[in-house]
Each structure stands twice: as C-alpha cells, then as structure tokens.
Amino acid sequence: xxxxxxxxxxxxxxxxxxxxxxxxxxxxxxxxxxxxxxxxxxxxxxxxxxxxxxxxxxxxxxxxxxxxxxxxxxxxxxxxxxxxxxxxxxxxxxxxxxxxxxxxxxxxxxxxxxxxxxxxxxxxxxxxxxxxxxxxxxxxxxxxxxxxxxxxxxxxxxxxxxxxxxxxxxxxxxxxxxxxxxxxxxxxxxxxxxxxxxxxxxxxxxxxxxxxxxxxxxxxxxxxxxxxxxxxxxx
Numbered sequence: 001x002x003x004x005x006x007x008x009x010x011x012x013x014x015x016x017x018x019x020x021x022x023x024x025x026x027x028x029x030x031x032x033x034x035x036x037x038x039x040x041x042x043x044x045x046x047x048x049x050x051x052x053x054x055x056x057x058x059x060x061x062x063x064x065x066x067x068x069x070x071x072x073x074x075x076x077x078x079x080x081x082x083x084x085x086x087x088x089x090x091x092x093x094x095x096x097x098x099x100x101x102x103x104x105x106x107x108x109x110x111x112x113x114x115x116x117x118x119x120x121x122x123x124x125x126x127x128x129x130x131x132x133x134x135x136x137x138x139x140x141x142x143x144x145x146x147x148x149x150x151x152x153x154x155x156x157x158x159x160x161x162x163x164x165x166x167x168x169x170x171x172x173x174x175x176x177x178x179x180x181x182x183x184x185x186x187x188x189x190x191x192x193x194x195x196x197x198x199x200x201x202x203x204x205x206x207x208x209x210x211x212x213x214x215x216x217x218x219x220x221x222x223x224x225x226x227x228x229x230x231x232x233x234x235x
Contacts, residue, residue: 107199
C-alpha cells in the first residue's frame, strides 16, 4: 500500500482521451498541460482543483511506467476513443495504487452480488488504507470517475451501482491488462485463470484471447510450475 492517496479528483473519459491525444501527437508536456488547463477550466474554476485534476491526467499518460505508457500510446494510435477504456484503466491502476485497490474491492464484492454500495466500498478501502480524511474525499471522486468512465451505473437507490461490462478481444490490449494486474498485485506470478478472473478486471470480459496469445508479449513470460503454467513480468 502506498502512503499517499494521490488520486483525489474525478477524471472523465473526455479528459483521459484528451491527454492521450496529446501524447499520441507527441506534444510536449508543457503544451499538454496548457491544453488540459483550458479543457478542465471550462468545468472547474478553482485553480487548485484544476491543477490537481491535470496532475492526475499527466501522471497517467505522461509520467507513468515507461513500458505501459509507450505500449498504450502505440495501441491508442490505431483505436477510436471509445475503445481506449482498457488502456486508460491499466494506466490508472499502475499510476495510482489506491485505484487498483478500489477496483479489486469492487470486483471482489461483485463476485457475490449484482450491485455494490458506496458505504460498503468505503468501509473496505478504509480497512486497507486506514480511515483518513483525504481518503474519504478521494473515494467519492473515484466512484464518480468510474461513472464517468462507463464502468459503474448508478441505480435508483442512492449510493448503489451496477457494473457496465466491456468486451476486450484484442490480444495486445489484453496483454496490457494482464501486465497491469501482475505489476499492481502482490503476486510475482499468476495463472491465466487467476489473472483474467482477478477482481480488478471486473469491467472487462476477455473474448477470443487465450494464454497462448499473451505468450507473444515481450513483457510477459510463461513458465511451467508443477502442473500449472504461470505468467510473470519479464525482468
């Protein structure tokens, strides 16, 4: 667990696509900063909140782990904005451990029910991160982010949500998601089944992609361990 929450502003899919477009176009960070300031400023007027939102976006697509960042940029070049969601998701998990833990908690709850409640989610994240004021504030922003990213759909009962599922059938995108789960989890290696059914993968249904497909990813290694084949990050 990281000490600092970091992700304490809600991020929309429009914001994420804008910063991704800046990176794809090879715009320098300072130019991307100005573009984001202008966009965010149309909805938020407090300078501090504009800055904090911008920092999250730049940390996701400009200051992230080099392999994940470069790979996601290369893939995003050939994708319509509507199909970039798994890339945004992977980059946010890698950049912000609190986001990964939140995804894991929500996915774990959804294994036993069809909907989740904000109160129960907050209780579980407090068990992992400790009950602190910054985290309480961040949780409502993170849940708003999941709504804005087409991941959670609010139900009629206040504070309850159901998941919105997205099919992923591109082997290269699946490789990024697999690598992100391995990097963010506490496990050095996992089986294919453990990864694709990991709670943090709850928004995504993997179709037409198998363990054999991810073997071609240069960031992943497949090894035999007893009767199982396990997957680990290269290096």
